[in-house]
Each structure stands twice: as C-alpha cells, then as structure tokens.
Amino acid sequence: MNTFTDSLSVAAGLVAHLDPRFLAIVELSLRVSLAATAIAAVIGLPLGAAIAVGRFPGRQALTIVLNALMGLPPVVVGLVVYLLLSRAGPLGSFGVLFTPTAMVIAQTILIVPIIAALSRQIVSDAWAEYHEQLQSLGASTMRAALTLLWDTRYSLITVLLAGFGRAIAEVGAVMIVGGNIDGFTRVMTTTIALETSKGDLPLALALGVVLVTIVLTMNAGAHATREWARARFG
Numbered sequence: 001m002n003t004f005t006d007s008l009s010v011a012a013g014l015v016a017h018l019d020p021r022f023l024a025i026v027e028l029s030l031r032v033s034l035a036a037t038a039i040a041a042v043i044g045l046p047l048g049a050a051i052a053v054g055r056f057p058g059r060q061a062l063t064i065v066l067n068a069l070m071g072l073p074p075v076v077v078g079l080v081v082y083l084l085l086s087r088a089g090p091l092g093s094f095g096v097l098f099t100p101t102a103m104v105i106a107q108t109i110l111i112v113p114i115i116a117a118l119s120r121q122i123v124s125d126a127w128a129e130y131h132e133q134l135q136s137l138g139a140s141t142m143r144a145a146l147t148l149l150w151d152t153r154y155s156l157i158t159v160l161l162a163g164f165g166r167a168i169a170e171v172g173a174v175m176i177v178g179g180n181i182d183g184f185t186r187v188m189t190t191t192i193a194l195e196t197s198k199g200d201l202p203l204a205l206a207l208g209v210v211l212v213t214i215v216l217t218m219n220a221g222a223h224a225t226r227e228w229a230r231a232r233f234g
Contacts, residue, residue: 010202015209021183022203026210029187032100033168036107040163043108044115045156049145051116052124053131063120069113074106078176081106085177098179103187106173111163118159123148154229157222165215 014022051063083089085097085105096102126148134144149156171189178185180194188207195204 007201007205011205011209014202014206019206022206024183025186025188025191025207028100028185029168029189029211030214032103032174032187033107033164036104036111036167037160037164039104039108040111040115040167041160044112044163045119045149045159046145047112048116048119048121049123049149050141052120053127053145053148054141063117066113066117066120070117072110072113074110074170074172075176077109078106078173081109081173081177097177098181098185100178100185102177103174103185106177107167107170110170110173111166114166115159115163118162119149119156122152122155122159126152154226157225161218161222164218168211168214 013019048066051059051066081102082097084091085094085102086092087097096105123145127144130148130151131144134147139147169189171193174185174187175190175193178187178190180186180190186194188211192204192207192211195201
C-alpha cells in the first residue's frame, strides 16, 4: 500500500468510527457557518429587497458597491475584524477575539454582500413582473419588498446556500480572528490547511470528504425544493 492509500484508509476509519476530535471540528464548522448565514440572511435579504423595490438617490451606486463587495478579500476582512476586536481596538472590551464569535462576525461580513446582491437581482426580476399589481393594491415599499421576498422564497434558498458555501469554505479570515486554536476555534478548512502543511493527510482527507459532502447535500436539497415548488406552484 502506498502513502496515499494508507491515508485514505485512515481517513475512512475516522469517518466510520466517528472520531471525537473529528466530530468536534465538523460540529464547530457547521455551528459557526450556520450562525453567520442566519445573521447575514436577516441583514442581506431585506437589504437586497429594499434596493430592488425602492427608488432613492444613489440607488445605482449602492447596487454597484454591493456587487463589488461580493469579492471582498477574506484576509482583509479578517484583518479589519482583528483590529476592531483586538485589545487596543474599539470593540476590544468585549473580549471575543480568538473565539467562535469572532469567526461568526468575520463570516457574516463576508457573506452579507453576497446574499444582498443576489437577492436584489431575484427580487428585482419579480418586481418587474408584479410591480403594477402591488402598486394598484396600495402596497408600501416595505410591504412590497416583504411580499416579493416571500413570493421568491424558493429561489432565495439558492442565495442562502451560496452564502453558506462561502462561509464554510472560508480559511483566511477565520484563521486570523479565530487563531486556529485546537479544540476551540479550529474548523474544517483551517484544520485541512494545517494538517496538509504538516503532512498529516488522513484527518485532512476525512474533513475534505465531509466538507464536499455537506455542500453537495445542501445543493441537492435546494434543487429538490425548487423542483417541488415548480411542480406545485408552476
């Protein structure tokens, strides 16, 4: 057996036997990324809908900025959050640097623009189709935005998955603000990077398989949901 085959065998054993260290890393990764996605959804979905429906000065510029922020460099976000949360920073008194909370903050900042920009496009398309009906009913801007968010909810599942995928695959920002502390802030991506650099491939391979499986499963679920909605509602 070669080294790669041996590594795959050990990796399979970690997954099959539910190694406690392995499970703790997966659990923390899911907890941090799901929390960040939920917070980003609360911020990004209404923001995107409001920009799509609202008519106000600077709207076009705001749309351009929002689209540009989708490409925020993770390490820059990590650096900014680090400076804000460090002991000398304005938020240092909260003492959350090198904790999962800091990682949630960094991931949220990274994915809010993604969720807001993509949801803006989806709601904008729906607004172009239904704005006359909503206006004839006397719906306010806020009411129209919320109505369209609900109406496009199945399409928005894909948006949330894009945000979640971005969050759970993040390395640079979470490593800077989390510190990659074993047993406390070490998530799947940072563990894969660390173990690979050390030449310890089994744990990295096991986590890589789980990471890909999670992403594929969630995308399959989103596709099934969209197909069900299309068959039921047309």
